[in-house]
Amino acid sequence: MVTTSHHAPDIFGAISHPARRRMLDLLIDTDRSVNMIAGQFEMSRPAVSQHLRILLDAGLVTEQRHGRERRYRLVAARLAPVRDWLTHYERFWDHHLMQLQQHLAKDNRK
Amino acid sequence: MVTTSHHAPDIFGAISHPARRRMLDLLIDTDRSVNMIAGQFEMSRPAVSQHLRILLDAGLVTEQRHGRERRYRLVAARLAPVRDWLTHYERFWDHHLMQLQQHLAKDNRK
DNA sequence: TTGACTCGTAAGCATTGCCTTACGTATATT
DNA sequence: AATATACGTAAGGCAATGCTTACGAGTCAA
Numbered sequence: 001m002v003t004t005s006h007h008a009p010d011i012f013g014a015i016s017h018p019a020r021r022r023m024l025d026l027l028i029d030t031d032r033s034v035n036m037i038a039g040q041f042e043m044s045r046p047a048v049s050q051h052l053r054i055l056l057d058a059g060l061v062t063e064q065r066h067g068r069e070r071r072y073r074l075v076a077a078r079l080a081p082v083r084d085w086l087t088h089y090e091r092f093w094d095h096h097l098m099q100l101q102q103h104l105a106k107d108n109r110k
Numbered sequence: 111m112v113t114t115s116h117h118a119p120d121i122f123g124a125i126s127h128p129a130r131r132r133m134l135d136l137l138i139d140t141d142r143s144v145n146m147i148a149g150q151f152e153m154s155r156p157a158v159s160q161h162l163r164i165l166l167d168a169g170l171v172t173e174q175r176h177g178r179e180r181r182y183r184l185v186a187a188r189l190a191p192v193r194d195w196l197t198h199y200e201r202f203w204d205h206h207l208m209q210l211q212q213h214l215a216k217d218n219r220k
Numbered sequence: 221t222t223g224a225c226t227c228g229t230a231a232g233c234a235t236t237g238c239c240t241t242a243c244g245t246a247t248a249t250t
Numbered sequence: 251a252a253t254a255t256a257c258g259t260a261a262g263g264c265a266a267t268g269c270t271t272a273c274g275a276g277t278c279a280a
Contacts, residue, residue: 034257044240065247074202089189127267156228157269160269
């Protein structure tokens with residue numbers, strides 16, 4: 001079973017805490033159980049659970065139950081609002097993405 | 111005189127509040143005084159000042175005094191930590207872009 | 221110099237955030 | 251059936267956040 005949340009998806013709030021960003025980072029490679037994640041942090045396991053709940057509410061992770069474990073999986077697409085917001089600022093510093101944009105625009109013209 | 115802050119630069123925390131993101135957005139075009147910014151928000155002017163202070167502490171804006179005004183200027187380069195963090199997730203974007211490209215390619219074939 | 225304007229800061233207050241420990245529930249193991 | 255494991259949730263403490271109103275300092279204009 002896969003559970004997603006129906007709460008207010010405050011993406012920016014969710015990634016504002018360093019621990020939660022690290023948790024997302026951990027999930028880049030692979031799904032992980034709560035204990036696997038909690039092992040990387042100083043805080044108590046319930047605290048980790050609460051952080052994961054916030055990530056779940058933001059839709060940044062999904063939860064799937066395997067026996068008595070719950071494995072969390074990254075939903076990177078949910079970071080799109082952050083990326084999209086940043087694109088407003090691209091022209092100030094970015095040559096990379098400008099080049100990419102031009103590249104894609106050129107591709108579309110083909 | 112240009113003032114920058116010497117406090118802990120919590121970029122992610124600074125952009126976690128919608129009002130502060132909107133303030134940054136307003137500064138994309140041009141520098142603005144506090145009143146110009148406050149005019150765009152429901153909250154009191156001191157509240158706006160406090161938000162600007164947080165942006166200043168994060169280094170996301172600078173402040174320069176012109177007569178009795180203080181004009182705030184965007185420092186977009188300070189968003190680099192956000193952009194850099196997002197790059198860890200780039201390969202997921204690429205995957206999406208590839209899907210998009212495939213989707214578009216399919217449309218073109220129709 | 222008097223008064224208006226721009227703005228930051230202080231103080232107070234309600235709400236939220238983040239942590240802890242204690243406990244409950246579901247699943248697996250013996 | 252009894253116990254261990256994995257995990258969420260409740261409750262509570264305490265700091266941080268986010269707002270308000272009141273006030274004060276600096277600047278401009280009459």
